[in-house]
Amino acid sequence: MSNSRKKDSSRTGSKQTNRYFHVLDTPLRLVDRRAPNIQENLSNDRPANVLTGRRASDGDYVELYDRWLSLSPREQEATLLTCMGYKNQQIAFQMGVSTATVKSYLQNVFNKVGVRGKTELRLKFVNFDFKRYSPHR
Secondary structure, eight states: OOOOOOOOOSOOTTTOOOTTGGGSSSOOOOOOTTOTTOOOOOOTTSOHHHHTTOOTTHHHHHHHHHHHHHSOHHHHHHHHHHHTTOOHHHHHHHHTSOHHHHHHHHHHHHHHHTOSSHHHHHHHTTTOOTTTTOSOO
């Protein structure tokens, strides 16, 4: 016995909009990529970074890089090891310091970067290129 139900489509009539279009300022429409003569209308009311190909997150990355540079080399190393998933005792062993010193380094990092804990720190640095900006060159 097959129970075949038809999916409720969000495509209605010639407009064919996304069912979540009410969240955006303008409704979405499907573009037929097979027809090369139909071009998508680009309006000039977009921010300058969209027209130049810059991502909105680029500003956040520059800010994060500036905060990375504000950290001391030892704080950078503690941040790197924290983002790699190491625990405080493992970080202390790797760096050759006590666990209390690691906690002190991380507390300074939290204050400088503007986060409250290790999880937020990891989320903040999730796409950061540690190989390029590592404290040990």
